[in-house]
C-alpha cells in the first residue's frame with residue numbers, strides 16, 4: 432500500500448505494521464491513535480471484550496511513545512496501542528484472571544511479556560513501547576473454550592454477538608476482530624490463542640513452550656501455559672512475537688536461546704522458491720486423525736480449500752498420522768487440572784485473593800474464601816486435579832497421562848520426518864452459540880481435540896483465517912511446526928496471506 436492510501440485508511444483498520452509505519456512517518460501520533468481506539472472501545476462495550484480501561488494511563492504511555500519517536504527512536508511497535516489478556520499481571524492496572532477471587536487485585540509488578548512490549552523493565556532495559564488500552568476479558572484462570580467461564584460475563588463474537596468468541600483468550604480475539612485494537616496478547620494452555628483466533632477470523636500464534644516468559648502470567652497449568660500474540664496477519668504476529676519472546680532468568684522454564692528475528696524469518700525465501708511458488712519445497716503433513724468423518728462439512732471444506740491454495744503456492748501435501756489424537760483429551764484433562772489444583776492453592780484468602788467477610792476458624796476461612804471466590808469450572812478442575820494426584824489414583828491417572836503425553840510428543844517427531852509443518856482444522860466446528868453447550872462441560876472439552884496435541888507436545892501452533900462456514904462464521908486453519916520453528920510457520924502463513932485475503936475480512940458494522 433502506498434503511504435497516501437495507508438493514511439486515508441481509518442486508523443482502526445490499520446494493522447500493527449501499518450500503524451508502525453504511519454507513526455514512523457509522522458502521519459499520526461500515538462496520542463491520536465490511542466484516543467481514537469479508546470473511543471472505539473467505549474462505543475463497543477456491549478462486546479464485553481475489555482474488563483477495564485484507563486484513559487489517563489493509556490494516554491500517558493502514548494505521550495511517552497511520541498516523545499521517544501521525537502527523540503529519534505524507531506521501532507515498528509513504538510506507540511502502537513494494544514491490550515493484555517487479564518491473566519498477565521500489570522502494574523498500575525487491576526488484574527483479575529477473569530475471577531472474583533482477584534476482583535480487587537493489583538500487582539506491584541509487570542509480567543515480563545507486558546514490560547517487554549511496553550515501557551521496559553525496572554532494570555532499565557527498554558521495551559518496544561506499545562501502549563496499553565486496557566485488560567481483556569478471559570475465562571476464569573484461562574479455563575474454558577468460549578469465554579463463558581469469566582466471572583464478569585461472556586465476551587461476544589463480533590461476527591455474531593449471539594455466539595462465543597472462543598476461549599480462553601476470548602476478549603483478546605473479540606477486540607482484535609472488531610477493530611478495537613490492532614493486536615492483543617493471549618495465552619494458550621490447550622488452544623486458547625488458536626481457537627479464539629479461528630472463531631473470530633484473526634491470526635494467532637502460540638510459540639514453542641519456553642519461548643515467551645511465564646513470569647507474571649497467572650499460572651493455570653505450568654507445563655503447558657504459553658503466551659503469544661493475536662493480530663490480523665502473520666506479519667503483525669511476527670513483529671509482536673519478536674518483542675514478547677526471549678530468555679528470562681525469572682522463569683525457570685524459559686528457553687535459553689539468542690533473540691530471534693521472527694519478522695526476518697517470515698520474509699526469508701525458501702531455497703527453491705519462485706515468485707509464483709514461494710512455498711516450493713515445503714511439505715505439509717495432514718494427519719488423518721485431524722480429518723475424521725465426523726468433522727463438520729463447512730470446516731472441512733474451508734480447510735481443504737486453503738490447503739489447495741498452499742499447493743498452488745508450491746507446497747506438497749503428505750499424509751501422516753497422529754494416532755493418539757483422541758487420547759489428547761483425557762490426557763490434557765488430567766494433567767491440566769492436576770497442575771491447576773496445585774497452582775490455585777495459593778488463593779487462600781491470606782496470600783492472595785478474596786477473603787470471606789465472616790468465618791469461624793482458619794479452616795473455615797479457607798473454605799468460605801475459596802467457595803466464594805472461585806467459579807464452578809475452576810472448582811471442578813480443582814476437584815479433578817486433587818483426585819488424580821491423590822494416593823491410590825496417582826499411578827492410575829496422573830502417571831499414565833504423563834506416559835501418554837510423551838508418546839503424543841513422539842508421534843509428532845515421527846511425522847516431522849516426512850513433513851515440515853502439520854496442517855488441519857483448529858476446531859471441529861465454527862463458534863457455537865453462547866449457552867449452546869448448556870451445563871455440559873465435556874462438550875467444550877471435546878471441542879479442544881485439534882489444539883491439545885501440540886500443547887501437550889510443547890510445539891508451536893498457529894491459526895489463520897481460511898474462509899467461512901455455517902452461519903457465515905470464520906473458519907481457521909491450524910499450522911503446527913517443530914520445536915522453535917516458528918519462522919517456518921510464519922513464513923508459510925505470510926505467503927498464504929499474500930495470496931489470499933481471508934485475513935482482511937471484517938465483521939459487518941465494525
Ligand code: GLN
Nearest residue numbers: 573574575620621622623
Ligand atoms: N479449552 C482448554 C481448557 O479449558 C484450553 C484453555 C487454554 O488454553 N487456556 O483448559
